[in-house]
Amino acid sequence: MGNVGRWQPDSRGRLQEAALVLFAERGFDQTTAAEIAARAGLTERTFFRHFADKREVLFGGSDLLKDRIVSGVSGAPASDGPLDAVARGLDAAAAMLGQFRRDLSRKRQAVISANPELRERELAKIADYAAAVAAVLRDRDVGEPQATIAAEAGMTLLRVALERWGSAYDDRDLTTTMRDTITELRAVAVAVDG
Amino acid sequence: MGNVGRWQPDSRGRLQEAALVLFAERGFDQTTAAEIAARAGLTERTFFRHFADKREVLFGGSDLLKDRIVSGVSGAPASDGPLDAVARGLDAAAAMLGQFRRDLSRKRQAVISANPELRERELAKIADYAAAVAAVLRDRDVGEPQATIAAEAGMTLLRVALERWGSAYDDRDLTTTMRDTITELRAVAVAVDG
DNA sequence: GAGAGTGATGTCTGCAACTGTCATCACAGC
DNA sequence: GCTGTGATGACAGTTGCAGACATCACTCTC
Known part of the structure; x- marks a missing residue:
């Protein structure tokens, strides 16, 4: 080898x-x-x-991250709702990504953000995660379109949380930011009045 | 001219x-x-x-669609919550897209779905809509991260709804499918138990 | 109504992103 | 020692794309 x-x-x-x-x-x-x-x-x-x-x-560890997310989701207790299960996957992602040096993550993110082609690729990677997560949810007897919606929404949150975390204005733990982002989505989804 | x-x-x-x-x-x-x-x-x-x-x-009318969505969101009554406002944008998108011949839409979608590079580009276009929508929401005094989350979640729904609509299993109106998809997200976001 | 734009096109040229194919050569196993 | 194997190099070829310049119908102006 x-x-x-x-x-x-x-x-x-x-x-x-x-x-x-x-x-x-x-x-x-x-x-x-x-x-x-x-x-x-x-x-x-x-x-x-x-x-x-x-x-x-620039996307070397992508498959590994996907595996972690999928494991996180499939390891969620049966009592979890779809979005709760996805949240476990996001926790797993945060745990993995959070271990890298933050300055390196920022450098990488800056390079990606600066270039449209690279942003495209990043979106494609995350869409791939979403497809995998949706498949896991279906295995957990979540029907369509709920499985796809929960998976896609969850991966959107991953993206948003990563961006917040990478920005200069958020110096919290990645796990914290991630969880907070999920909470915000729940709030936004329920809110009826501005 | x-x-x-x-x-x-x-x-x-x-x-x-x-x-x-x-x-x-x-x-x-x-x-x-x-x-x-x-x-x-x-x-x-x-x-x-x-x-x-x-x-x-393959993405000729993209800018036009973006304008429609943005107009829809910015035209929403002030009493609308963020996701409600985004839903108006999605209605506008559905109205525009629904006027094309469905078989042509399907053909186009099939070509895109069959190729990773084209799927990448589609994702990038929709991410661009999301950024524009988030900006409009901020103009409506929606704070961050709510604006970004609502916009991104909404554009994710656009993607999911379009896919459902394009599939052979959904022969409803695009507007109907779109609204239904939003409802599903709200349900998934609230659900706590499977 | 002749001469000066103007805008959409063609032609020619060149780089950089990939890809197929074959050669090389240190190492592993027998 | 012989042979296989895997990672690499060397070389040639196609295609996506961009710069520079020429062309030519049409328009505008004086």
């Missing part, structure tokens, strides 16, 4: 690191895949062996 | 039509911009003058 000898180890990680640095310095558009690869001591072709496209280099 | 003489009229429309046909026939990836242009009696370069990139050709 670990290619310890012929090549430098962890090509993938080096590419991710190099990409983040270069994107932050010059911007996504002004950085070519070849430049990232060169900075990591590799070739362009190797870059595209590790990442399906240039954007993916 | 109308270039009636030297060139065939409505280049833009012809490109959109040609693209939809070719995408439906061979798929998005297997269709080059040059082929679309040729089918419309134009050149590749002209294609990219009308559309910023290959995907945009």
Whole structure:
């Protein structure tokens, strides 16, 4: 497994690191895949062996996060309503994401926010989570359209909470922000008068 | 304005039509911009003058729809709560989208659903609506994070409702489906027990 | 009504994002 | 030592897209 000898180890990680640095310095558009690869001591072709496209280099742990969310939801007690179950998934997400250094998260988020193509990709990733969560809810005998609605609304909250957390105005725990965001949705959904 | 003489009229429309046909026939990836242009009696370069990139050709009326939604929200009575106001925007969207021939909508939606890049773009468009709606809500003195949450949740509902409406299992009015979807969200948000 | 825009188009050129294919070479197992 | 395997490099090719410039019907102006 670990290619310890012929090549430098962890090509993938080096590419991710190099990409983040270069994107932050010059911007996504002004950085070519070849430049990232060169900075990591590799070739362009190797870059595209590790990442399906240039954007993916910023979304490395995405599948892992999805698994955590799905586990969180499927592990919710049967007595939980759909949105409660989704909230467990969000807790799991917060626990995982909260362990990264906040400045790095912010840097990454800043790069993504600065570029439309990257924002697109982020939305697509989260939509993928939503589909997976909806499937889990259906396994828990939540019907349609409730399953889809709860899952999509929940992933929307993940996005909003992450944005709040990443902003300069929110220095709370990610878990706290996440839970607060859910509460806000419940309030907004019920409110009838302004 | 109308270039009636030297060139065939409505280049833009012809490109959109040609693209939809070719995408439906061979798929998005297997269709080059040059082929679309040729089918419309134009050149590749002209294609990219009308559309910023290959995907945009499928999202022609997007800005118009955004305007309708925004107008709907800003026209809501002051007594409306945030989600009620957003619901007016969704009604406006339904009114506009419902006037297209349903089979054409389905064809377009099928093309988009079949391709990840196009789904990405669709998500990005809707995220753009959400940002605009949130801004309108803030103008209506809805605070943060309520404005963002209501707007994002609302646009999520737009997406879900459109998908339901496009599916074979829902033959109701788009407005009906849209309203029903909002009701479902309210129910899901309140429910505490499964 | 001739001459100067103007706007939509075509042509030509070039870069960068990917992709397919084949070669290489350290290491692993036999 | 021989052979397989996996990660990489080298090279060539297609396509998405953008800049620069030419064209030419139509319009506006004097």
